[in-house]
Amino acid sequence: MWVVGIVLLWDILTHTFSLGEGIMLVVVVLIVAGLVSQFTIKVLTRPLALLQQGITSVRQGRFEPIQVSETGDEIEDLGKSFNRMIDELQRTNREIQQHRDLLEERIRQRTEELENAMRTALAASQAKSEFLANMSHELRTPMNGLLGMLDVVLDSSLEAEQRENLETAQHSAYSLLALLNDILDLSKIEAGRMMIEKIPFNVRTVLEDCVKSYQPRALQKGVSLHFEMDASSPSHVMGDPLRLRQIVTNLLSNAIKFTGQGSVAVAVRTEPIEGRPGTVQFGIDVRDTGTGIDSDKLQSIFDKFTQADGSITRKYGGTGLGLAITKRLTELQDGCVTVQSTLGSGSTFTISLPYEIVQESVPSADSAPVAFIPRAESSGAARILLVEDNVVNQKVVLAVLRKRKFHIDVAGDGREALSLMETSPPYDLVLMDVQMPVLDGLETTRIIRKDPRWTSLPILAMTAHAMTGDRERCLQAGMNYYISKPIQPAHLIATITQALASTPSQLVPAGRDAMEPTPSDQNDLVGDLLRVFLQLAPARIERLENAARNQDAVAIAAEAKKIAAAAEQLAAPHIGECAARIETAGKRGDFTGIGTDLEQLRQEIHAMEEAIA
Numbered sequence: 001m002w003v004v005g006i007v008l009l010w011d012i013l014t015h016t017f018s019l020g021e022g023i024m025l026v027v028v029v030l031i032v033a034g035l036v037s038q039f040t041i042k043v044l045t046r047p048l049a050l051l052q053q054g055i056t057s058v059r060q061g062r063f064e065p066i067q068v069s070e071t072g073d074e075i076e077d078l079g080k081s082f083n084r085m086i087d088e089l090q091r092t093n094r095e096i097q098q099h100r101d102l103l104e105e106r107i108r109q110r111t112e113e114l115e116n117a118m119r120t121a122l123a124a125s126q127a128k129s130e131f132l133a134n135m136s137h138e139l140r141t142p143m144n145g146l147l148g149m150l151d152v153v154l155d156s157s158l159e160a161e162q163r164e165n166l167e168t169a170q171h172s173a174y175s176l177l178a179l180l181n182d183i184l185d186l187s188k189i190e191a192g193r194m195m196i197e198k199i200p201f202n203v204r205t206v207l208e209d210c211v212k213s214y215q216p217r218a219l220q221k222g223v224s225l226h227f228e229m230d231a232s233s234p235s236h237v238m239g240d241p242l243r244l245r246q247i248v249t250n251l252l253s254n255a256i257k258f259t260g261q262g263s264v265a266v267a268v269r270t271e272p273i274e275g276r277p278g279t280v281q282f283g284i285d286v287r288d289t290g291t292g293i294d295s296d297k298l299q300s301i302f303d304k305f306t307q308a309d310g311s312i313t314r315k316y317g318g319t320g321l322g323l324a325i326t327k328r329l330t331e332l333q334d335g336c337v338t339v340q341s342t343l344g345s346g347s348t349f350t351i352s353l354p355y356e357i358v359q360e361s362v363p364s365a366d367s368a369p370v371a372f373i374p375r376a377e378s379s380g381a382a383r384i385l386l387v388e389d390n391v392v393n394q395k396v397v398l399a400v401l402r403k404r405k406f407h408i409d410v411a412g413d414g415r416e417a418l419s420l421m422e423t424s425p426p427y428d429l430v431l432m433d434v435q436m437p438v439l440d441g442l443e444t445t446r447i448i449r450k451d452p453r454w455t456s457l458p459i460l461a462m463t464a465h466a467m468t469g470d471r472e473r474c475l476q477a478g479m480n481y482y483i484s485k486p487i488q489p490a491h492l493i494a495t496i497t498q499a500l501a502s503t504p505s506q507l508v509p510a511g512r513d514a515m516e517p518t519p520s521d522q523n524d525l526v527g528d529l530l531r532v533f534l535q536l537a538p539a540r541i542e543r544l545e546n547a548a549r550n551q552d553a554v555a556i557a558a559e560a561k562k563i564a565a566a567a568e569q570l571a572a573p574h575i576g577e578c579a580a581r582i583e584t585a586g587k588r589g590d591f592t593g594i595g596t597d598l599e600q601l602r603q604e605i606h607a608m609e610e611a612i613a
Contacts, residue, residue: 051079058086139180141390144485146173148396151489155403177486183321196332199542200358200602201241203268203282204229210248211266214256223259229268234280237355241538243329244353247337248284250322251349255288262289262346273354284351293341301339302327326351381407382428382500387417387444388462389436393485397431397462400489401496414439418447427457429499432479434463442477449478458499462487480562498533498566533566537605541598544582548594556586556594563601575604 054066065083150170154163211227218225248266255264267285293301302323330337333353341347384406388394394410401408409424411417413436421427430448434441441461448454460481461474471482481495540559547555560583567576578601585594 051082054079054082054086058082058089141393141485143173143177143180144487145390145392145396147177147486148393148400148489152396152399155489196243197240197542198238199241199538199545200236200238201538202235202606203237203244203355204233204235206241206245207248207266207268207284210245210252213249214252218256218264221256221259222261223256224263225256226263226265228265230270233268233270234357236358237280237282238358239353239355240333243333247326247329247351248286250326251286251351254322255286255290255347255349259288259290259346264288276354279354279356282351282353282355284353285348286351287346287348289346292343292345292347293339294343295341298339298341302337381405383407383409383425384429384431384496385409385411385417385420385424385427386431387411387414387436387441388431388433389413390433393433396487397492400492404493406496413437414441414444414447417444421448421454426453429496430457430459431462431496432459434461434474441479442473445474445477445479460495460499462492498536501566534605534609537563541602541605544594544598544601547586548591548598551589551591553586553589557583560586572604572608575601575608578604 051066054064057064065086066079147170150166150173154166154170158166207229208227211225215225252264252266265285265287267287269283269285270280271283273279273281327337330351330353335351335353337352338350339347340350384401386394386397386401386408388397388410389412398408398410409420409427411420415438417430417432418439432441432445441463445459448457448459458481459479460483461471461479462483463474463485471484474482481499483492483495540563544556544559546552547559560579564576564579564583567573567579578597582594582597582601585591585597
């Protein structure tokens with residue numbers, strides 16, 4: 001370009017410029033420029049464009065080789081380097097994919113293994129629960145026969161040596177029953193089936209009852225037993241009285257067992273809990289002057305089946321379950337248990353439990369029940385149908401009830417019971433076993449309740465099943481009462497008396513002129529009714545509270561009706577009025593005022609307890 005320009009400029013200056021020559025030179029220059037441009041595009045621009053396309057493809061995740069031009073320069077080397085990098089990325093990507101596939105396969109296998117393990121664990125848990133339920137039934141059934149027959153024989157005339165031997169056998173049987181209960185309790189706790197109630201109760205009364213129940217054993221060993229509780233400490237709290245009783249009983253039993261001489265004391269102290277108004281911490285100390293525990297064994301004594309010394313089992317007996325259950329029950333109630341002991345100088349077990357204070361109200365003078373006299377009874381022998389497949393249990397119940405002059409028919413299974421109910425005169429009460437061949441007690445009860453003739457017939461569940469939920473299943477099936485085996489004759493008679501007293505027929509055992517009862521018979525009946533009523537009242541109030549909480553109008557009306565009927569039998573009008581108001585509110589579906597009536601009902605029952613005391 002510069003050469004052509006200079007030539008043309010020189011020709012113009014020397015006046016030798018030719019137009020044709022100038023045009024020819026310009027055309028030559030353009031041709032040369034085009035050739036140079038094509039060469040430049042081929043050698044430089046196109047390889048760079050191909051390199052850019054390859055990089056863009058890699059950035060987008062497509063590991064395709066770059067098309068490299070054979071230019072023999074740095075661009076060709078750069079393209080080949082990119083292709084080697086792409087090859088390496090492809091290899092790495094394949095390895096990553098292989099690892100990912102392997103990891104996914106391992107995750108899938110582990111997931112399957114976990115699912116199989118979970119299914120196995122659930123099956124094992126279900127099998128354990130079924131085993132415990134069956135073990136409870138299979139052990140309690142012969143225990144019922146053993147204890148029942150011992151009670152029957154001990155209730156007869158015996159020589160002194162025979163009575164002593166039978167009482168020894170009876171004590172051994174009750175020890176075996178206590179061991180069975182401990183094992184079942186521990187199993188329920190470990191399976192998460194132990195339910196903790198939250199109902200109002202009197203701490204002082206529960207603890208005093210525990211101490212009183214162990215006074216005879218302490219006196220027999222020559223050990224003094226004391227109870228200390230500050231009068232200013234609150235007594236009425238919200239919690240689980242049954243589990244508190246079980247905890248203190250376990251500790252008292254150990255304290256007296258390991259104290260040869262000296263004293264055992266139960267001391268109670270309380271202190272407020274910071275940040276929780278209306279709640280106090282109860283500290284319950286059980287102190288003894290017994291053998292004591294070695295310091296290096298203090299923690300292991302709370303392990304199940306563990307005792308401080310292997311010789312303890314040989315000398316004192318026991319399995320080492322009591323303290324393990326005590327610790328678990330305390331922790332279930334958000335509490336703790338500690339121990340301080342010196343070998344040879346005694347031990348102090350301390351239970352710390354938080355309880356919500358219940359405001360105690362003093363009943364008015366006119367609210368205290370004045371008399372508890374049952375209604376006049378109609379004459380006639382009460383007819384009872386016993387549905388039980390076990391022959392030994394049949395003999396036990398027959399021996400207990402025939403002494404009271406009841407008329408009893410026996411059915412070996414549910415189908416036979418239904419046949420007897422169709423063909424025999426009407427029964428006043430049915431004693432129903434749960435686990436039976438052909439037709440079990442639950443299904444038999446459901447069939448009975450479907451018939452209008454038997455909707456109000458009292459049915460008493462009498463079963464060796466004593467696991468959590470068994471009582472509820474019996475009641476849901478339509479049974480009115482529940483007694484677990486082994487059966488206590490006194491408890492059985494009291495419950496039957498209560499059931500018969502709550503029915504319209506009001507039938508009583510034959511052999512007595514029902515229209516003219518003797519004072520002693522009437523007092524015995526009143527006492528039995530009162531004991532049963534006061535024993536069942538906390539559970540019934542709890543069911544009322546649960547039904548009110550769940551807004552279950554049917555359950556509220558049913559439970560309140562039972563309390564009202566029992567109150568009418570006991571001539572306790574204030575209790576009957578409260579129960580009647582609750583029943584009416586339940587039928588209307590009015591759940592707002594039930595809480596107040598429930599509290600008043602609780603106060604009236606407490607007033608009855610104090611009046612009886």
